[in-house]
Amino acid sequence: MTVLFEVKEENLETGLRGIPVGYCTTSKVDPVKGLFYREKAISELASWDPERVLFLLYHGHDPTREELERFVLDLQKRSFCLPKVLDQIEALPREGHPMALFSAAILILGMFELKNDWREDCLNMMAKIPIVAAAVINAHAGWGRGAASQPELGYMENFAAMLNIPGVKKGQLTEFFRLYDILHFDHGGGNLSTFVGKAVASGLEDLYGSIAAAMNALAGPLHGRANQECLHFIEEMMETLGENASGDEIEANIRDRLANKKLVYGFGHAVLRVEDPRATIQYELAQRRFPSHPLVRFACLIRERGSKVLKENPKVANPYPNVDAISGVLLTAAGFGFPEYYTVLFGMSRCCGIATQIVYERVIAREGKGTPIVRPKYIYKN
Secondary structure, three states, X not given: OXXXXXXXXXXXXXXXXXXXXXXXXXXXXXXXOEEEEOOEEHHHHOOOOHHHHXXXXXXXXXXXXXXXXXXXXXXXXXXXXXXXXXXXHHOOOOOOOHHHHHHHHHHHHHHHHOOOOHHHHHHHHHHHHHHHHHHHHHHHHOOOOOOOOOHHHOHHHHHHHHOOOOOOOHHHHHHHHHHHHHHOOOOOOOOHHHHHHHHHHHOOOOHHHHHHHHHHHHOOOXXXXXXXXXXXXXXXXXXXXXXXXXXHHHHHHHXXXXXXXXXXXXXXXXXOOOOOHHHHHHHHHHHHHOOOOHHHHHHHHHHHHHHHHHHOOOOOOOOOEOOHHHHHHHHHHHOOOOHHHHHHHHHHHHHHHHHHHHHHHHXXXXXXXXXXXXXXXXXXXX
């Protein structure tokens, strides 16, 4: 048997970083080429319809026209929630972060919708999670219940239509919601939220409970809430320096932050050693659609000057922007200026990829036996 990895003492207490523990069949992250879903680069998939990407993740191949039509119809038939599910979501307290409500809402969904069939529950999760996310956002924001699900509009078109965003034309947001959704569906098997979801499922907790646990993992500022933190970072710097600040002034601010051991948000990645292609896609779209928007201009200058400064430090493995560096800016420029819900958008998307990976580990891995319960070894230390 080939030895893939020899665990040494210096590998302990490092978050299992770099230590192989299993297989991921849905996606991979190449250090230089970036994210791939089923061998297809994210730069290619960014222009697809979300339903086609979901088919690719779930079935493992690009669908024929007939296959895609059947898949879309199947998702549309599943795209509803019982009124009592929405009633319970709207009764949740609004005091906490929206991700707390989102996790609770997924548990509520499972109480009424669980089929105890991994594949069926996965497909239902894909179909229903936009409804749940829209209900959570509307309830937490106090916007009132949105329109009923109209899946025939399209996957993300339906999501946008269900939001009761005041003073915003929902149609103009669809392009950006679609892109955001596709870019965040999956990201390898070892990121925190995916690993947590699969670990919980290994104890045979049902899909909804496992995904709710994954969303609790996603909620932290070092993971899914980084998009919110990055936007705040850019807004604070712009408030300090003024929206017309020069590149030199921004560079000086970044150097000052580093000198004072403050974080520079939106840079670095555990695997990538280049700019995250998902970030590149969003920078290009932001510059094309909103070239004069102050946040876009500022974010692009931070992209340039931040990388310049970080490259000077030999200890920085990846001095380039990651996906969180620009996603919040793009959503804000497009008209969805509600950063407290950006992680919910992230979670809505990632639920689909994690659910698909759980299906593999529960019913396909090890010739259908499934992976055993997660039980890593910890060494007693006095």
